[in-house]
Amino acid sequence: MAWVTGLYLAYLFLPMGLLLVGSFGDAWFNTLLPTGLTGKWYTAVWDDRTFQRAFRVSLQVAVATCAITAAVGLPLAYAIYRTASRGVRAMARVVYLLPIAVPPLVLAFGFVLVFSSDELPYLGSIWVLIGGHVVLTLPYLLQTLVGDMRHLNLAELESAAESLGAGFARSFIDIVVPALRHSLASGLIMVAALSIGEFQLSNLVAGFLTRPYPVVLLQAFYGATGFACAATVILLVLALAAAVGGALTVRGAAAARSVAA
Amino acid sequence: MSTPAIELLGVDFSYPGSGAGVKGVDLAIAPGELLAVIGASGCGKTTLLKLIAGFLAADRGTIRIDGADMTAVPPRLRNLGVVFQSYALFPHMTAWENVAYGLKVRGVDGSVRRSRALATLDLVGLADFAGRRPGDLSGGQQQRVALARALVIEPRALLLDEPLSALDAARRLTMRDEIRRIQREHAIATVHITHDQEEALSMADRIALMIGGRIEQVGTPRELYDHPASRAVAAFVGHANLWDSRILAPDTVETPVGILRTLPHGCATGARVTVLVRPERVVPGPARDGVNGFAGRLLRDRFLGAMRRYDLAVAGAMITGETATSGPIEFVHIPPADIRILQDRP
Numbered sequence: 001m002a003w004v005t006g007l008y009l010a011y012l013f014l015p016m017g018l019l020l021v022g023s024f025g026d027a028w029f030n031t032l033l034p035t036g037l038t039g040k041w042y043t044a045v046w047d048d049r050t051f052q053r054a055f056r057v058s059l060q061v062a063v064a065t066c067a068i069t070a071a072v073g074l075p076l077a078y079a080i081y082r083t084a085s086r087g088v089r090a091m092a093r094v095v096y097l098l099p100i101a102v103p104p105l106v107l108a109f110g111f112v113l114v115f116s117s118d119e120l121p122y123l124g125s126i127w128v129l130i131g132g133h134v135v136l137t138l139p140y141l142l143q144t145l146v147g148d149m150r151h152l153n154l155a156e157l158e159s160a161a162e163s164l165g166a167g168f169a170r171s172f173i174d175i176v177v178p179a180l181r182h183s184l185a186s187g188l189i190m191v192a193a194l195s196i197g198e199f200q201l202s203n204l205v206a207g208f209l210t211r212p213y214p215v216v217l218l219q220a221f222y223g224a225t226g227f228a229c230a231a232t233v234i235l236l237v238l239a240l241a242a243a244v245g246g247a248l249t250v251r252g253a254a255a256a257r258s259v260a261a
Numbered sequence: 262m263s264t265p266a267i268e269l270l271g272v273d274f275s276y277p278g279s280g281a282g283v284k285g286v287d288l289a290i291a292p293g294e295l296l297a298v299i300g301a302s303g304c305g306k307t308t309l310l311k312l313i314a315g316f317l318a319a320d321r322g323t324i325r326i327d328g329a330d331m332t333a334v335p336p337r338l339r340n341l342g343v344v345f346q347s348y349a350l351f352p353h354m355t356a357w358e359n360v361a362y363g364l365k366v367r368g369v370d371g372s373v374r375r376s377r378a379l380a381t382l383d384l385v386g387l388a389d390f391a392g393r394r395p396g397d398l399s400g401g402q403q404q405r406v407a408l409a410r411a412l413v414i415e416p417r418a419l420l421l422d423e424p425l426s427a428l429d430a431a432r433r434l435t436m437r438d439e440i441r442r443i444q445r446e447h448a449i450a451t452v453h454i455t456h457d458q459e460e461a462l463s464m465a466d467r468i469a470l471m472i473g474g475r476i477e478q479v480g481t482p483r484e485l486y487d488h489p490a491s492r493a494v495a496a497f498v499g500h501a502n503l504w505d506s507r508i509l510a511p512d513t514v515e516t517p518v519g520i521l522r523t524l525p526h527g528c529a530t531g532a533r534v535t536v537l538v539r540p541e542r543v544v545p546g547p548a549r550d551g552v553n554g555f556a557g558r559l560l561r562d563r564f565l566g567a568m569r570r571y572d573l574a575v576a577g578a579m580i581t582g583e584t585a586t587s588g589p590i591e592f593v594h595i596p597p598a599d600i601r602i603l604q605d606r607p
Contacts, residue, residue, distance in 0.1 A: 159316055160349035162336045164363035178353040
């Protein structure tokens, strides 16, 4: 068992390790490992205007996607959870999981068709990009939220609040939202990380000035190896940071609310 | 007679689609009374509690609380303290915040709220755990918090849904006494749903036994045990020898174990009845007057600490008995006064 685990971990981390090594290597041609130590590739990525813009776009898209999925996902998940009919619940589940099953490419073609029409000429706008990311990431948030609602036995918590005199709005604000804060945090981590790493759909719907980081990154592969490695490491760090940041924001907000109460 | 704390009149409810539910329930709980509702799972006892609490709306019938018609009133205005099977404590609040929530909703001032919550936690013996969250409390402690949360709002009645089922056996026994003590001290009418008949027998002032959505019998624990209204009640409450039998004479009945002498029973000769004999009424050894004695072979002998429960094979049927004596058992007798004849047939 131990060696299988070891092998798997090596398989998992070796490419990332090589990226890290490559990003600090001065030159890397036809050798097993690069030669020389340098930080110049990071400075090069940092100074590159295209990468700067892509970096900003990715952050904006990730933040907006998190905000919209949270605003849409929480009430939607609640509605799915509270639906009395088992059939409706099963159907809702199929519908909301559909974007996971359908390749992003298919979705992107749909977006291209709709938003390049004369009526809706918005292809290339950052909002179309955000919209696409919302569609792709919402299922993951819904899945997390609905699962945790069931796990927490939310309906019974609400019954308890009701028996203590709380109306619907009151119990939603006092009980439902705070009880789900960890769930929301972990769901949004996933949303942020997915949004930052998304390539397939972004590559097709992004405009020239709204290309997110992964799309621009592809261009780097045609240049120097060290530059490509450094740019990729940055993406990795960015995705991690977004995930951690997202988690902290939600927890901070929840903590602030409970102190205020 | 004073107004019942809770009164149900002809209450019907069925779940859409399944048809399960409760039918024609008439029930009155007196002020300060503890009524246990027992029955097998799926008999409708939790449905009954949800109807009283208002989580379900009755299809027909009337529900009164303190004499006022509450049939169409939402749960939040019924002022009933509910303790859920899973406790349903709010996971993001500490113990005292959980207890104080009902007061907060009622607009009770912050400092008053806190002191009343702490006083109620003290009542259930949890004053030292006020600052803990439910996740850091044991099952028994969570149970007490749930009880305190239901009590602090000074409800008109307490509804307990299988409150002890998630606790281990030892904890369950102490909580029985604890709930009973608090219920007595507050003289608060209580409906206690349980599938554990021993719990019901030991705690309740009266017991309502539900079978298939209907209330089969309501009475004191003793009445249910000694004078069950039907075979089903006898089978559910306590252990029982139940024999399909036929009346032979005004004081004789034919059972699968043999012919039994009874006290004059008033049943028509030839009628088919069920004979009930509680195991602890079966006496090892022959009777002095030789009545109702049976020789048999010991099939099973279970040692249960204070007593043993044995099965004696007699003429193709079986007599289950309980005794505190040790030693072999080959012969038993059943005193005629301890034989009950139930009119209904299986």
